[in-house]
Amino acid sequence: MVSVCFYFQVHQPYRLRRFSIFDKQPQYFDEDANRNILHKVANKCYLPANRTLLDLVRRYEGRFRISYSLTGVLIEQCRRYCPQVLDSFRELAATGHVDFMAETYYHSLSFLYSREEWTEQVALHRKLLQDVFGQTPTVFRNTELIYNNDVARAAADLGYKAVLCEGADHLLGYRSPTYLYHPPGEKRVKLLLKNYRLSDDLAFRFSNRDWAEWPLTADKFARWVHQVNGNGYVVNIFVDYETFGEHQWADTGIFEFLRHMPEEVFKLPDNDFKTPAEAAAAYPASGEYDVPHMISWADTERDLSAWLGNAMQSNALHELYRVEQEVKQHGDPAVLEDWRKLTISDHFYYMCTKYFADGAVHKYFNPYDSPYDSFINFMNVLDNLRGRIGTQRAGRLTA
Known part of the structure; x- marks a missing residue:
C-alpha cells in the first residue's frame, strides 16, 4: 500500500508600502498592492483550484483526501479583501476529508529568535483554525519547512503528533522519504518528509519543455507513485498552492493534470490518498531522522x-x-x-x-x-x- 499525501501551503504576506524617514504616520502596509495581488492570485489559483479539488473530493466520496496550511495573515486578508476564497476553503473543510495543519500565524522565523513568540504565534494559529474551520490540527509544519530536532521536540511539547520537514539527501543517505521517521530520542512525534523530486516535478518542472520527462501526465505520475510499492509507505507531495494557475498557468494543463490524477492513481492496485495526520496514524516510524542543523524547503541549498x-x-x-x-x-x-x-x-x-x-x-x-x-x-x-x-x-x- 502506498499513500499519496498532498499538502498545499497557502500564504500571502502583508507587503510594506514605500516608507521614508519623512513618513510620520504608522501606516506601514500597502493596502492596494495586497488587495490587488490577492484578487489576482485568487482568480488564477485559489478559486479554480478549490473548485477542482472540491469536485474531486466529492466525486471520489472521500477517497481523495488533501491537506492545507493557511497562514493567519492569508486568512485575515481573505476576510478583508476576498471572502469568497475563505468560503471556498470552508466548503472543502465541510467535506470531512480535508485537513488544515498548524504553523506560525504570521509565517515567521520566530523559532530561530524567540521561542516565546513562536509558541504564541502557533497558539494564535491553532485558535484561528478552530474558529474558522472547526478543526484542531494535530500536524505541525514550521514556516518554510524550517526544521531541526528541536522543532520536533517543541511541537511534541505542544501536543502535535506529526511534523512535516524536508527529505534532505545528505541527511537521509541511502534511506528514502517514502518512509516515516522520528527524531532522535523522541517517540512522541512522527516525521513526514517531503519527496522533493516528485514535488519539484510538479511545482517547477511541469511546464519545462526541456525537461526529459515533459510532459508530466496524470498516468505517468501514477506510475511513479506505484513504483514505491514495496519501497515505502507514502509519497509526500508538498508544494505551494500557487503552483496551480499562478506559477504553472492554466494553459500548461496543470488543472487538467489535477482533474485526472486521482483516477489514474486509483487504477493501479494498492494506492490511496491520505492526509498527513492519517498517514502518521496508519504507518510506523522506520527509524530516526537526525537533523542537528536547520534545514528548509527553500532553494537548491535547502537551508536558511x-x-x-x-x-x-x-x-x-x-x-x-x-x-x-x-x-x-x-x-x-x-x-x-x-x-x-x-x-x-x-x-x-x-x-x-x-x-x-x-x-x-x-x-x-x-x-x-x-x-x-x-x-x-x-x-x-x-x-x-x-x-x-x-x-x-x-x-x-x-x-
Whole structure:
C-alpha cells in the first residue's frame, strides 16, 4: 500500500508600502498592492483550484483526501479583501476529508529568535483554525519547512503528533522519504518528509519543455507513485498552492493534470490518498531522522540562506526581535500587531542577494528594485515603530 499525501501551503504576506524617514504616520502596509495581488492570485489559483479539488473530493466520496496550511495573515486578508476564497476553503473543510495543519500565524522565523513568540504565534494559529474551520490540527509544519530536532521536540511539547520537514539527501543517505521517521530520542512525534523530486516535478518542472520527462501526465505520475510499492509507505507531495494557475498557468494543463490524477492513481492496485495526520496514524516510524542543523524547503541549498544569507537580513532580524519585549510590555495591541506583521518571513526573503540558480525565483516574488531597497524600507518602518514605543534611536537610515 502506498499513500499519496498532498499538502498545499497557502500564504500571502502583508507587503510594506514605500516608507521614508519623512513618513510620520504608522501606516506601514500597502493596502492596494495586497488587495490587488490577492484578487489576482485568487482568480488564477485559489478559486479554480478549490473548485477542482472540491469536485474531486466529492466525486471520489472521500477517497481523495488533501491537506492545507493557511497562514493567519492569508486568512485575515481573505476576510478583508476576498471572502469568497475563505468560503471556498470552508466548503472543502465541510467535506470531512480535508485537513488544515498548524504553523506560525504570521509565517515567521520566530523559532530561530524567540521561542516565546513562536509558541504564541502557533497558539494564535491553532485558535484561528478552530474558529474558522472547526478543526484542531494535530500536524505541525514550521514556516518554510524550517526544521531541526528541536522543532520536533517543541511541537511534541505542544501536543502535535506529526511534523512535516524536508527529505534532505545528505541527511537521509541511502534511506528514502517514502518512509516515516522520528527524531532522535523522541517517540512522541512522527516525521513526514517531503519527496522533493516528485514535488519539484510538479511545482517547477511541469511546464519545462526541456525537461526529459515533459510532459508530466496524470498516468505517468501514477506510475511513479506505484513504483514505491514495496519501497515505502507514502509519497509526500508538498508544494505551494500557487503552483496551480499562478506559477504553472492554466494553459500548461496543470488543472487538467489535477482533474485526472486521482483516477489514474486509483487504477493501479494498492494506492490511496491520505492526509498527513492519517498517514502518521496508519504507518510506523522506520527509524530516526537526525537533523542537528536547520534545514528548509527553500532553494537548491535547502537551508536558511534565503532569509539569513547576508548581513542586511541578519541585521534586520536581530533589530526586529531585539524590541520584542519592549513591544509586549508597551501594552498597545496595535503596536504588537504591526510588530508581528513585520515578523513575516517574506520581508527578509526580499533582501536576499542570491542571483544564481535561485535568483529568478527571488526576483519573481520581489516587489523591490533591489535587496538594498527592501532593507532600507524595512528599517525605516521598524525605526518608526520603535519611536511609537519610546525607544527611538539616533541615526535613522536615509531613504
